[in-house]
Amino acid sequence: MEHAVVMAGGSGTRFWPESRACRSKQFLDLTGSGPMIRETLLRLFPVVPPEQVWVVAGRKDAPHLSPRALGIPGANVLLEPQGKNTAPAVAYAVACIARRDPDAVVLAAPADHAIGNVPRFRAVIRKGLRLARETGRFVTLGVPPTHPATGYGYIERGKPFPGRVKGAFEVARFTEKPDLVTARRFLRTGRFDWNSGLFLFRADLFADRLARFLPEIDREIGKAFRGGRKGFDRRLRDAYRRMPSISVDYGILEKEKGILVLPANVGWSDLGTWRSLHEFLGSRGGNLVFGDVVLADCRDTFVRTDGGVVAVLGMDGVVVVRSGDAVLVCPRSRSEEVKRLAEEVRRRYPLLA
């Protein structure tokens, strides 16, 4: 059967001041249609029924993870004792899935992305699940790039992959986030897609590769699951303390041969920064405001307030966000750096950030 693992362990400090230590990005309502994680789940339910959808998140985020609000069974909400990147998270979820359904095929997806074309997205996911089942390979979703973004990793397509499911390619290579010159070159070749961070696999394949490439994680998760319900929390805590912090990309996919990429022209955005949110929601060069805002003579400006009024005059390409007791002002083009700024705020004003 098909399962989905939604990875909701991130913190998203680049959305400070909206995202705080006690409220991570995936639990924010950034687009105005509900918390991101809920949108992600609602997008999946027609493809993967709620009983087969799993959420992995940090224990500190438990207040945001009411199964009733998420629409999935309580047993499918997996709380990690601490964050150790995606490899332990997916390993934990796959262990749960495999015990219930050894033949499972799994979609792993971040909780915090946005999709412009949902029907087409669902069609791609269905195709990807079929492809992963039939080939027994890892399948990644590649997004045809619209501009030479430097904030994403890229996947280079190799040969078209023959088979019953059409449209897939062999992965020639994964790349790190490129500089602008490299990104432009990628686009000119026509062979590169953005790495969406969504990938699909059979549970038995993942288990096998985990044991081969990340034996420490395999061993620790295995130990936690041996011995039944009693003491599981303590054993899991011990396992997380001992496991390395590593991503699936780095720990498994970069070492694996024969990975496939399925191009997914679905209006994907990782919504990684205020700028990408502005671009996902707004028209090019236009202003976008949420809340009680007065703009005068502004261009390409994004303003968001959850209380009081924000008045902005004569600014071009600027982000202004007021959330609770904090205010952020920065150029759109530097919204990547908000992460560092938020860390500085946290250091200097631990009670306010």
Add this chain to the structure above:
Amino acid sequence: MEHAVVMAGGSGTRFWPESRACRSKQFLDLTGSGPMIRETLLRLFPVVPPEQVWVVAGRKDAPHLSPRALGIPGANVLLEPQGKNTAPAVAYAVACIARRDPDAVVLAAPADHAIGNVPRFRAVIRKGLRLARETGRFVTLGVPPTHPATGYGYIERGKPFPGRVKGAFEVARFTEKPDLVTARRFLRTGRFDWNSGLFLFRADLFADRLARFLPEIDREIGKAFRGGRKGFDRRLRDAYRRMPSISVDYGILEKEKGILVLPANVGWSDLGTWRSLHEFLGSRGGNLVFGDVVLADCRDTFVRTDGGVVAVLGMDGVVVVRSGDAVLVCPRSRSEEVKRLAEEVRRRYPLLA
């Protein structure tokens, strides 16, 4: 005897969001050393004793005008039923002063300016009071300009004025706020001073010129004062309803011959805008912050918050002010326009502005 009239009727919407409908500029603590009006009074007390200092302000500002906080007798706080610019305000104060002290010589000063060199300021005021008494002329304080400001009126100096009090000049003419080209020309001639809005006169001179140039105001104030304490408030209200709204500059000084100007190199600033406050308090091109603020890679930026934290990244020449439930962001160079922006905010969010 010497008296001072501090004109505190203005509203100062250019300091929005710090200044609000219910809290005018002269009652703000903009410089960090107390409300402006209090600084203005403390500056004067060594020259003009508190019993001879008068404050004229709007009735709506009464909550900010506790005589104990101001340090002057309750009878010296004159509340206007409505704002009608400076001519009625000074006429009202001079009528009070003349009844107590017909030989008075008076300094009229706005409540909302700043002085960098207070000892020198006091020396100039003493000199100006002597000059006004001995010559029986109006004396204005002219500020040697430091740059071609377009936000101030200018006074052109004529011939040096002979007499026992040295350093005064005849006024050749008053000018409106010039454009930049004109302001530059003014500076090149070396004959122009900024009009500080401070002026001095004998009470009998003012009474005479009021009767001559603004007979309506003279008549109405006269009627209010005839008939004693009983019914005074009502008569004053009627007088204010009927008087024209006009400044002393426009209604009297521009029509008067023989006005003198005393150059006052005292570090005067009208603190008319966020920009001029920044310039008065800060070093050229530097950042200036009040409150819990984190700046990263900013230049020439002014940030002020009365609560919560404000984080600003990568901005140049920008003003960010958070006050209560409102936030303002604009380029320093456009802080004159905040007045219009505040009016727009008031129109759209009457409860928030």
